[in-house]
Amino acid sequence: MGKLDNKTALITGASRGIGRAVAERMGREGALVAVHYAENRDAAEQTIATITGAGGRAFPVQAELGVPGDVDTLFERFQAGLKEHGGGTELHIVVNNAGVMGGVSPEELTPEAFDRLVAVNAKAPLFIVQRALTMMPDGGRIINISSGLTRFANPQEVAYAMTKAAIEMIGLHYARHLGSRRITVNSVAPGITNNGSPVFDIPEAVEQMSQLNAFGQVADPTDVGDVVAFLASDDARWITGAFIDASGGTLLG
Numbered sequence: 001m002g003k004l005d006n007k008t009a010l011i012t013g014a015s016r017g018i019g020r021a022v023a024e025r026m027g028r029e030g031a032l033v034a035v036h037y038a039e040n041r042d043a044a045e046q047t048i049a050t051i052t053g054a055g056g057r058a059f060p061v062q063a064e065l066g067v068p069g070d071v072d073t074l075f076e077r078f079q080a081g082l083k084e085h086g087g088g089t090e091l092h093i094v095v096n097n098a099g100v101m102g103g104v105s106p107e108e109l110t111p112e113a114f115d116r117l118v119a120v121n122a123k124a125p126l127f128i129v130q131r132a133l134t135m136m137p138d139g140g141r142i143i144n145i146s147s148g149l150t151r152f153a154n155p156q157e158v159a160y161a162m163t164k165a166a167i168e169m170i171g172l173h174y175a176r177h178l179g180s181r182r183i184t185v186n187s188v189a190p191g192i193t194n195n196g197s198p199v200f201d202i203p204e205a206v207e208q209m210s211q212l213n214a215f216g217q218v219a220d221p222t223d224v225g226d227v228v229a230f231l232a233s234d235d236a237r238w239i240t241g242a243f244i245d246a247s248g249g250t251l252l253g
């Protein structure tokens, strides 16, 4: 018996990093997992192979977010995949995880780069929630991945942090809106998490990043994925509208 038996979960950006860890954990808990990705089909297939190898069920959904028609494309393909995998017509769990960072100085930030960050990190998640709700039964779960950068400063990521502050508002307002249906809506804010990007191969950089949290090491994606899976479970039924810091106690002082 898994904690998510008979549930269907759509995880955006599940080909790599935190999204992959969420997908794999939810797959182990018995959910049918839609592994969404943008371009990296091989990585998405690896996530699926891990889930199915452990006896779970999963299928890929490709859709570029942040472009016109993105949410329509995502749901058309998700529903086709659901049909193909005998998944019924309901969507119980949505995790808005796909996101992009900025990485430019405040002086170099352009309106175009800002618009792109907003489109991928804030606009797409909002309309994914709107669309998901047409398929979500009472007791569903919506989890939005924010960032510790809504609580501590990194000037190179001012625009990114603004989009993460925006995604947190989905939790606040929709939690109230959906309470009568027992649908919970929460935000999870990771700190620095090893998503396999090249910087995590540089020992000096990892050493420096490790000093920022209470545990003295960068997070593994599973450290965050397990928190997300908990929020999706029945054990978390009384948590809604919450901001969950999953940063390992970053910059506690």
Ligand code: NAP
Residues within 6 Å of the ligand: 012, 013, 014, 015, 016, 017, 018, 019, 036, 037, 038, 039, 040, 041, 043, 063, 064, 065, 066, 096, 097, 098, 099, 100, 101, 120, 145, 146, 147, 148, 189, 190, 191, 192, 193, 194, 195
């Ligand atoms: P990641 O390893 O960079 O992977 C990003 C995922 O999102 C991939 O699956 C990618 O698909 C997908 N994606 C990216 N842009 C997309 C687009 N325009 N349309 C559709 N899919 C797109 O991610 P991560 O570092 O694990 O981060 C996951 C979430 O946690 C993000 O929201 C991020 O902001 C947040 N976060 C991360 C950290 C951290 O230190 N890693 C810290 C705080 C918050 P492809 O594989 O096809 O490219």
